[in-house]
Amino acid sequence: DFAAKDRIIIGIVGGDGIGPFITSEAQRVLEFLLADDVKTGRIVFKTIDGLTIENRAACGKAIPDEVLAELKTCDVILKGPTTTPREGDPWPNIESANVAMRRELDLFANVRPVSVPEKNIDWTFYRENTEGAYAVGSKGIHVNDDLAIDFTVTTQDGSERIIKAAFDFAQKSGKNKVTVVTKANVIKTTDGKFLDTAKAIAKNYPTVEMDDWYIDIMTAKLVDEKRRSQFKVMVLPNLYGDILTDEAAEFQGGVGTAGSANIGKQYAMFEAIHGSAPRMVEEGRGQYADPCSIIRAAGMLLVHIGYSQKAEQLQKALDICGLYEKKLVLTGRETGATGSEYANYVMETLSNP
Amino acid sequence: DFAAKDRIIIGIVGGDGIGPFITSEAQRVLEFLLADDVKTGRIVFKTIDGLTIENRAACGKAIPDEVLAELKTCDVILKGPTTTPREGDPWPNIESANVAMRRELDLFANVRPVSVPEKNIDWTFYRENTEGAYAVGSKGIHVNDDLAIDFTVTTQDGSERIIKAAFDFAQKSGKNKVTVVTKANVIKTTDGKFLDTAKAIAKNYPTVEMDDWYIDIMTAKLVDEKRRSQFKVMVLPNLYGDILTDEAAEFQGGVGTAGSANIGKQYAMFEAIHGSAPRMVEEGRGQYADPCSIIRAAGMLLVHIGYSQKAEQLQKALDICGLYEKKLVLTGRETGATGSEYANYVMETLSNP
Ligand SMILES: CC(C)[C@H](C(=O)O)[C@@H](O)C(=O)O
């Protein structure tokens, strides 16, 4: 419980590419909103620099040991995008830093809200964040030149905690409906376990309606303008959560507009959904990167550490800055505004709501 | 090569629920189009009855042995939807008949076209149809009460043949672009193999452009009205193909409007993408089921066995019947027309184009 704490350490992880540009803007906005408590020392910002692809490549680890140790000294983390090395890159083919951080800090709930009032869309996704197809995703087997095998791992405990989190939220928020999304008709063992677990848990929430759909038809249902507003809270195994939230974010203006909360028992990490856009930095346009998604993530961080009112103020300011934000897009070229100018605009709006 | 054959056996598999209703309408349309060659005996229809959930449950097999033997006497198969048993159903939890048939007849290429001229959408999906997350989908392991494991299996040969099929089509059709969709940044071993294989094969097709995207962002890109027409031919591992084609079909009017071709070296099977809608039959409304998707599948069958001109005539007739078809939707309740009346309408249109 954060209310009882007299010190909250917020780790700021720049990451790669445009990450350091946009996280520093988000930090400025947070400092502005939390100024009083920064002064008293209740809120402390801690910059964690080492999570760059160069460092990770040098030690061949998704998260260098010193960085992981530093992360564990923080209560919450605001993280910029990190490059996921892939075959053909100049980097060794190490695991994604996101995926590793979610696992190492046991951030089992990936919560992604998507809201488009004018389209009657108000979705909250609870994506399982530590297992499923991601559990050992980088550790499949090349049996021989012809045969490759990967594993999907689902545990009872792992399923229970994310499903409960979704039902708790559905109940508390008064949304009172949870949609479980799997492919249990084919991936019968792991997805079957996830779906069975959901059915058992649903019995403990008599006021919350549950339905379930397969991921294939679910991607179609989100497109269906007449029927998609029936969905409120969705809970999904890792891979389907990854897929469906990107599609969903598109209705809100693209992955560049969505924030993502990664929440565990002990730690929590907040991030933008988009990538690190290395080309922007190479071309010297890093300062034009749109900080909007990471500022939204910062808003989720505020709620998490008990500053819900500040988060609401921020949300209102972001809504007012919305049009500007949509014009800005990830490249910032449309308006020629920098990320800094955008953050200033948000702070001005906060001062004169 | 079908041109050289003096007898082509078309197996008609009714399946479950609305399946027998709609397949018989599609058969009527085929008989009408192929009347001359039915008379000479070049085209023979063979009804295969036993692929019902009752039979499958009784023998505990996704495809009863006698049915499989019968299927193997056909050159091509037109298949109605089959019920996939799931936990909680009155049936044992056996494998999907679709998945089993694709594997048993080695129908490695699942080809799904989605075309919406007014939206500038003209996509052809090449879904790998026999391996990936589906390979042993029903044979995962319950290690203990807590731990469930499923397997994803990708082979070099299995990847090569579907990727080559996609590139061949891209080249022959003049579309000259293939988009490879994986999640190789996380599912590195199997999806990595698929992507690497695609990159290697692309070198043999200098006139075909290749790009690649991850499945998460790809579901967002299909929604993006400004950019989605850049996609032409997509090739994907099994699970992503399952997911993305349902989303794609929604832009065309829903999964009820799309046909699907399952093609192997020796056999080919054509089916509707939608389900068996058992409730319609229970409520005595089976004759109102919309046969449009399976008639589209029959059109793909015609192309496959060398009747491309007939297929074109059918396509034109379906386009003319299009508006009617959209009003009809799967339940047929909107217009009150039966599947039979719809098929009659298609045949009348074929007679007076
Ligand atoms: C970068 C990638 C590893 C990550 C994921 O697949 O989870 C991203 O797509 C996300 O959704 O946060």
Ligand SMILES: CC(C)[C@H](C(=O)O)[C@@H](O)C(=O)O
């Ligand atoms: C019914 C089901 C097993 C099948 C699949 O997952 O392949 C269906 O969704 C499809 O796309 O043909």
